[in-house]
Amino acid sequence: MKRTLILVMLFLLLGGGAFWYLNEDEAQQKTTLAGADRDFAVPDIERVHKIFIAGRKGERTTLERDGKGGWLYNGQFETNMQVVQPLLDVIQQVRIQYKPPVKAVDNMVKVLATEGMKVELYDEAGENLKTYYVGGATADERGTYMIMEGADQPYVVELPAWEGNVSVRFKRFGDEWRDKILFKTPIEEIASVSVEYPKQKNQSFRVSRAGGSFKVAPFYEITPEINRPFRSGSIEAFLVNFESIGAESFRNDHVKRDSVLRQIPFCTITLVDQQQDTTTASFYPMYPDNYVTQDPKTGEYLTPSQDIFRYFVWWNDKDFMFAQHMVVQKAFWGYPSFFQDAKLLN
Incomplete structure (x- = not known):
């Protein structure tokens, strides 16, 4: 009898321990899941190497680190960090603003299902860090709907x-x-720069590296060489501009693209x-309506004036872009600009 009582007590003790363990494990799993469904941020942003x-x-977008401190778009294009950095800030710092009331959940889920974007984050090894959906905004536009993949509970984040x-x-x-940069090459990395004005051949030229210095020569063989002394520092002043010359926007779907490219560019x-x-970048001025673009006698382009604010740009024979005159005009030098004025030499 005593032995039976001991066995019963041992069974109850073991059974109770197993019951407690299983319930504790289930509770821990629930706690983990409850925390995971609201853990949107990746505080260590360096862990993120790929964003889909x-x-x-x-629409499909893939952003990947290029190994040089920047990011590539869809595996081939350099990105505009002024666009990518704000995205990285959200991925790193996003936080829960509040858990919505139960009656609002169904509508939030519908909005996420119809308007939401799926976001997948991966580390350097290709392992998935997080996957969530980003949806619409609250009525006051101060909060955004987000829900973790596989979760039932959406949140408003900020x-x-x-x-x-x-x-x-x-x-x-x-x-x-x-990235909308047309040119971004430091002087020490430049081998040559040519500036061609098809309708103003005497203004066209080429700057090329010759040993440890640069020389300037006419672009066209028919243009006589200028033998006056160089203006001090003129070549360096010209080349330094190519460290950063940017466009305004890409316009590859612009309706005038084909008709513009059939024209002779103002400058290449x-x-x-x-x-x-x-x-390579070719520039086509956007002249106001009824503006005379060429000299009727010589056919030469008129020098861009205050009436010219923007250009169509054909970049690397593949992209059609817009650029502002005030930004790109620093590259529009003429061949005589490198030399001292003949009048001052007399």
Whole structure:
């Protein structure tokens, strides 16, 4: 009898321990899941090496670190960090603003299902860090709907010290992610720069590296060489401009693209770096209506004036862009600009 009582007590003790363990394990799992469904941020942003964004209308964006401190868009285009950095800020700092009331959940889930963007984050090894959906905004535009993949509970999130709908930082399309820089080559990496004015051949020239210095020569063989002394520092003053010359936007779908490219450009600039990589940009002025663009006698383009504010740009024979005159005009030098004025020499 005593032995039976001992066995019963031992069984109850073991059974109770197992019951407690299983319930404790289940409680821990629930706690873990409850925390995971609201853990949107990746505080250590250096862990994120790839970002995939899918829109509800078939848009697809892949951003990957390029190994040089920047990011690539869809595996081939350099990105505009003024667009990418705000996205990284959200990924790193996004936080829960509040858990919505139960009666609001169904509507939030519907909005996420119809308008939400799927966001997948991966580390350097290709392991998934997080996957969530970013949706619409609250009525006051100060909060954004987000839900973790596989979760039932959506949340309203925010970015610290910033008021607004954070979904706009994910909602970029195509060329909006791309770097709009036309030229960005330091002087020490330049092998040559040619500036060609097809209708003003006497203004066209080429600057090329000759040993440890540069020389300037006419672009066309028919143009006589200028034998006056150089203006001190003129070549360096010209070349330093190519450290940064940017466009305004990509316009590859512009309705005038084909008709513009059938015209003769005002200017074509070709830069070759020391690795023999070539960058080319052709500029077509956007003249106001009824503006005379060429001299009726010579056919030469009139010098861009205060009436010219922007250009169409054909960049590297593949991209159609807009550029502002006030930004790109610093590259529009003429061949005589490098030399001292003949009048001052007399």
